[in-house]
Amino acid sequence: MAYDKDDVKKVVDGFQAKRKRAWETWESHVSEIRTMLPAAYELEVKINRAGPRMYEAALRGEGEVSFEKIKDETVELTKKLRAVLKENGYPENYLDVNYECSLCSDTGYCGIEMCTCMKEALAKTGFESSGLSNLARSQSFESFDLSFYEGRDRERIAKNVQLLRNFAENFDTKIGGNWLLFGPTGLGKTHLSTSVAATVINSGHSVIYESVGQVISSYEEKRFGGDYSSDRDRKYSECDLLIIDDLGTEVTNQFTTSCLYSLINERLVKNLSTIINTNLGQGEIRERYTDRIASRLFGEYMPLGFSGRDVRQQKLERQFG
Template sequence: MAYTVEMFERAQQIIDERRRENEARSQRRREAFEKAEPEYTRCKSEMIASVSEVIKAIELSPEKARELIETQRRRNLQAQETIRSLLKKHGLPADHLETRYTCAKCGDTGVLDGRLCACQIEVLKGLAFAEAGKKSPLRFCRFDDFRLDYYDTAYVEEFRCSPRERMETILSFCRDYAAGFDTDSPSILMYGETGLGKTHLSLAIAGEVIGKGYHVLYNSAQNIFNELQRERFGRSGTDGQYEAMLLECDLLVIDDLGAEFSTQFTNAALYNIVNTRINQSLPTIISTNLDLKELEERYTRRISSRLIGEYAALFFFGSDVRQLKRDE
């Protein structure tokens, strides 16, 4: 399951609506209080006046300016103090006139210290779950739908087992992986010929891990790089958020690495993703039709050595089972 640009936009809209509603609510409370307590209006004018008086300090000597600023500061504080006692008199809480944001940390902007705030990530998760419940491939790729009987039982000398036996081992590894998933789980490299169930199994893991409440991003390598490129060159309006998600989600699944149009940009982006997530001990699942030698040729040793050295490698072999599925 990927966070699409549409989801980012929708999440931002939801947060913006929240902020507007919360601000409108506090505005209504202030208006009601103004009606109930005319003294409040006077205090507000006092506060505004004190601020505009301070501007005059520019034209004064330093000493006179200090004096003016101090007087206006006291005038402002006095007005605030009066408002507090007025609220008390009416039996209202001290923050009655202030905006109560759903997320006090970011004031319902969705951004905190230049990154996505936890509240926005929550909204995104909700959207991703809703989307996953629709026509997502996740729904159709469960472990229970994985058919071992498509795989040949003939022994293959080179790998010292049959494709069926290999798939039994891989399937049970993936089931255990999903069942016991936490953010310390290892990364996985699924490699081998096309049509052997790599996507099915990585989606099944993603679906189960999402079901546990983890924050999972799933997408093809091609889509991930396209999205990053759009973001990098300012065409997506997501302002680095997608990249942050790729680097920080609990589980990242990159499907079909090697099918993308590879450039210096995509190679650098891949290295950054792989490296950053390894350094933060966050698991990634990569599936690819390339073999280990092709991975090295295509992505340089810098990347391939990290994939081969740090990922649990699952090698798929056999003949393409997709035709068998279609023939049913």
């Protein structure tokens, strides 16, 4: 597990705010009841004495008998309180602290285990900061349709699916793994890499999915100063999995090439996984980028070729005949 630090902070802050809201609501209800319904207020005060009473009993060295007695009394008092509230037209849980999650009382933890509500919140935040579009989030390995491919193309694509699925489902930052998905558009590179992204986010890892153009413009913004305040470029070089889409569609110059080289190289040195999608063939990659980039990509990335007939085109044909 390696949640992104900023995501964790955001989620933890959110949980603290939730708890604070729950307590503020409770305080305002208590103070209202104090004026409006003194009998209920007295019961509430007694119920809240249970904790301190147990503590005092423990200090006096009194054992379980005392604890059980206090517990039973508290249960009785709570029943009475609920009845009084109800009789007077209030919801019977009006003086409960209403946490969103009853399992962890919005602390995010059940004992030392992270509560499911916090895991879900982290995954949600992970999706938001990953750059994955809503459409992409809904794609999965299950929805990948091999019937659009024939013969040897199908064999090849089926193998790609299997390799990437295995990589995603067993994603391990200690093992790593880099993939170069190449071939013409419309053959499933994006579908498969977004499926990898979703799977890896769901297992609690930080993922960034962006087009090469977005990556480059983050570096450009930083280079040209302005009000560049995010630290997106740091995340490119720190996230557990970086997916760069559409390599080759960017304007290539010395600056962009050197950004890409540093990023690719830094991630390799740190053994952080990267997936690169490109419509370029091997020859085109060599022509377009420096030998340094080409040798990294061909030496350190597992190449997965995509071939066949444009799936989008086939879908249109199936639909409109």
